[in-house]
Amino acid sequence: MIEHHALLYADLADPVALLRGQAPPTGLARYWPYASGLSGDAPTVAPYSGLMGASQALIAEDVLDACDLSGVRHLMDVGGGEGAFLQAVAGRHATPRLTLFDLPAVAERAASRLAQAGLEGRIACRGGDFHGGLPTGADTISLVRIVHDHDDEPALALLRAAHAALPPGGTLLLAEPMAGTPGAEPVGDAYFGFYLLAMGSGRPRRAEELRAMLRTAGFAVTHEHPTRRPLLTRVLKAQKTGRLK
Numbered sequence: 001m002i003e004h005h006a007l008l009y010a011d012l013a014d015p016v017a018l019l020r021g022q023a024p025p026t027g028l029a030r031y032w033p034y035a036s037g038l039s040g041d042a043p044t045v046a047p048y049s050g051l052m053g054a055s056q057a058l059i060a061e062d063v064l065d066a067c068d069l070s071g072v073r074h075l076m077d078v079g080g081g082e083g084a085f086l087q088a089v090a091g092r093h094a095t096p097r098l099t100l101f102d103l104p105a106v107a108e109r110a111a112s113r114l115a116q117a118g119l120e121g122r123i124a125c126r127g128g129d130f131h132g133g134l135p136t137g138a139d140t141i142s143l144v145r146i147v148h149d150h151d152d153e154p155a156l157a158l159l160r161a162a163h164a165a166l167p168p169g170g171t172l173l174l175a176e177p178m179a180g181t182p183g184a185e186p187v188g189d190a191y192f193g194f195y196l197l198a199m200g201s202g203r204p205r206r207a208e209e210l211r212a213m214l215r216t217a218g219f220a221v222t223h224e225h226p227t228r229r230p231l232l233t234r235v236l237k238a239q240k241t242g243r244l245k
């Protein structure tokens with residue numbers, strides 16, 4: 001985590017140029033290839049997948065402590081990275097089907113890591129591009145630290161894709177650090193604001209903004225579940241109208 005921040009500090013050498021959109025190509029944009037629309041091969045995705053994987057278990061525990069998933073039949077974690085979120089779900093809930101969806105090279109990394117943990121029969125890994133739509137079949141979709149990576153148009157398209165992929169009564173779980181978090185503005189607004197600016201895509205959003213986007217995407221009800229460390233992650237749960245069959 002600290003090592004890769006050398007890239008951010010180098011990108012911040014001229015913060016005014018960055019804010020004006022006049023900075024040269026940034027180191028963070030190369031580190032996160034999907035930010036510029038590239039899917040990446042195995043060597044390219046390894047550094048960022050490993051970095052996210054290092055904090056994923058901690059985030060997973062905070063999300064699952066905040067939000068009870070008992071009753072879920074099939075959970076699909078979109079942008080599921082190395083699979084630690086679904087691994088934590090599997091540790092708490094014996095019954096739901098679990099599917100990880102991520103870029104093909106990342107889904108492959110997740111599959112081999114989960115196989116080493118003895119979970120290959122429990123968690124299915126699917127490779128694909130979520131900008132091209134999402135597989136159907138899950139009654140719950142999670143987006144953990146995903147939406148803030150994307151500009152408004154693709155972020156809204158992703159929420160619409162999740163709505164389209166869910167059955168009537170299905171649930172979307174959105175978890176990430178947010179702007180305007182009382183007491184955590186230096187992290188949610190300033191740190192993530194500059195980080196995502198240097199990455200070249202996305203921005204931290206306020207919970208109210210995300211709730212409005214979820215409504216625009218078609219979700220009927222949204223509800224916030226308070227988390228232990230809101231500076232790292234907050235959780236919104238959104239419901240599609242209708243009833244699960």
Ligand SMILES: C[S@@+](CC[C@H](N)C(=O)[O-])C[C@H]1O[C@@H](n2cnc3c(N)ncnc32)[C@H](O)[C@@H]1O
Pocket residue numbers: 034049052053055056059078079080081082101102103106128129130131143144145146149
């Ligand atoms: C910031 S990481 C979050 C990973 C994980 N959810 C976590 O919290 O650690 C974003 C994830 O989205 C995936 N991703 C980015 N663009 C994608 C796309 N177009 N289709 C599928 N997955 C994508 C990345 O490969 C990465 O695993």
